[in-house]
Amino acid sequence: MSALSRIGVAIDSDLLDQFDRLIAKRGYSNRSEAFRDLIRDELVEKAWESPDSPVVGTVTLVYNHHVRLLNEKLTDIQHDFHRSILSTLHVHLDHDNCLEVLVVRGKSGEVRKVADALISTKGVKHGRLTLSTSGADLK
Ligand code: NI
Numbered sequence: 001m002s003a004l005s006r007i008g009v010a011i012d013s014d015l016l017d018q019f020d021r022l023i024a025k026r027g028y029s030n031r032s033e034a035f036r037d038l039i040r041d042e043l044v045e046k047a048w049e050s051p052d053s054p055v056v057g058t059v060t061l062v063y064n065h066h067v068r069l070l071n072e073k074l075t076d077i078q079h080d081f082h083r084s085i086l087s088t089l090h091v092h093l094d095h096d097n098c099l100e101v102l103v104v105r106g107k108s109g110e111v112r113k114v115a116d117a118l119i120s121t122k123g124v125k126h127g128r129l130t131l132s133t134s135g136a137d138l139k
Helices: 012-025 031-049 068-078 109-120
Strands: 054-064 087-093 097-107 124-132
Touching: 012 031, 031 109, 031 124, 054 068, 054 109, 068 109, 097 109, 109 124
Parallel strands: none
Antiparallel strands: 054 097, 054 124, 087 097
C-alpha cells in the first residue's frame, strides 16, 4: 500500500459550501473520500481517451423488439465483437420494450466501437456507454 499524503487546498468558501452540500446529499461522510472519488473518476476518464488502454464498462440499450430484424442485427454485432463482450443481461420491460446491459472489456478503442455500433443501430431508442475500470491501477 502506498503512503498516505496530506494536502492543503485553498478554495473559495462559497464553492466549498456548495461542494459540502453536494457530497452530503450523496452520502459522503467526509470530504477526503469525495475528493478521492473525483480524482479516480478523472483518472478513469483519462484512461478511456487512449485507444489502446485496457478498460471495463457497460453498454445499456433500450429498444423495441418488434422492430423488424433489430434483434438479429444486435446479435450479429455482438458476435462480431464477442471478444469484447463478457456478459449480457436482457430484461423484457413491457410488451414492446427490452433493456439490455452488456459488460464490455478490452482496449478502449475496440470497446467504443462495439458501443457505437450497437447504440447507432436503427430502432435502438436509447443507448449509453458507461466508462469504468478493472480497478487494478486505482488505489
Ligand atoms: Ni425482451
